[in-house]
Each structure stands twice: as C-alpha cells, then as structure tokens.
Amino acid sequence: MSEKEIECPKCGKKAVYIEHPDEYEVWLKCTECDFFLGMSADDWHRIHNSPNIDEKIRKTYGKEHAVSGKKCRFCGSSSEEGGAPGFCSSCCYKILIIVLVIMIIGSYMVWMALL
Numbered sequence: 631m632s633e634k635e636i637e638c639p640k641c642g643k644k645a646v647y648i649e650h651p652d653e654y655e656v657w658l659k660c661t662e663c664d665f666f667l668g669m670s671a672d673d674w675h676r677i678h679n680s681p682n683i684d685e686k687i688r689k690t691y692g693k694e695h696a697v698s699g700k701k702c703r704f705c706g707s708s709s710e711e712g713g714a715p716g717f718c719s720s721c722c723y724k725i726l727i728i729v730l731v732i733m734i735i736g737s738y739m740v741w742m743a744l745l
Contacts, residue, residue, distance in 0.1 A: 636658070636687065637687075638660040639692070641660060667687065669690065702717050703717060704724070705720075
C-alpha cells in the first residue's frame with residue numbers, strides 16, 4: 631500500500647504514511663496535519679489486511695480521541711485542556727468556586743437557623 635492511499639481521519643486528505651519504529655509498533659502520521667496514531671504491529675496487521683482500512687483507522691482514532699472533539703458544555707470552547715468530562719479546565723475551576731460559595735452560604739444559613 632502506498633503512502634498516499636490512506637485517508638487522514640482528521641483532515642480528510644490522503645496523506646497518511648506509515649512508520650515502523652521497531653518490530654512491535656506502527657505509527658500512522660499525516661503530512662498535512664498533526665494526526666498521529668500509534669498501534670501495535672498485530673493491530674496494524676489486522677487493520678491493514680481489511681478491505682475498509684480508512685474506516686477502521688477512523689474508528690480507532692475516534693476511540694482514542696473521543697473527548698478531544700467535543701466542546702465545553704459551559705462556555706462552548708473546543709479546548710483540549712484537561713477537566714471534568716464535558717468541561718474545559720477553566721470552567722471546572724469556575725464551577726468549583728461557585729459550588730464552594732454555595733456550600734459556605736448554606737452552612738452559614740444552617741448555623742444561623744440553629745442559634
């Protein structure tokens with residue numbers, strides 16, 4: 631299979647090439663974007679010999695990068711920073727501060743009600 635026959639699941643161009651850094655590992659890289667997918671040689675052998683290689687690579691890449699393609703539920707940004715699932719890290723901090731303030735106010739209200 632030639633270098634340019636595999637479609638990149640990230641940019642959609644047929645620019646994915648294969649590297650074999652050692653006998654146990656295979657790397658798929660795109661010359662057009664920053665796509666990178668590493669897999670075992672056995673996994674590559676199973677995918678390489680299948681008739682729909684582009685679809686299998688897309689599924690494998692999608693499984694490994696499922697969270698990165700989603701947007702933050704709070705602010706809508708597509709930041710790939712770590713945070714709680716569905717939220718970017720800056721929104722996680724904001725939500726935690728809001729929860730903390732609500733807990734402090736709630737505990738103060740309970741304390742005042744008991745006096």
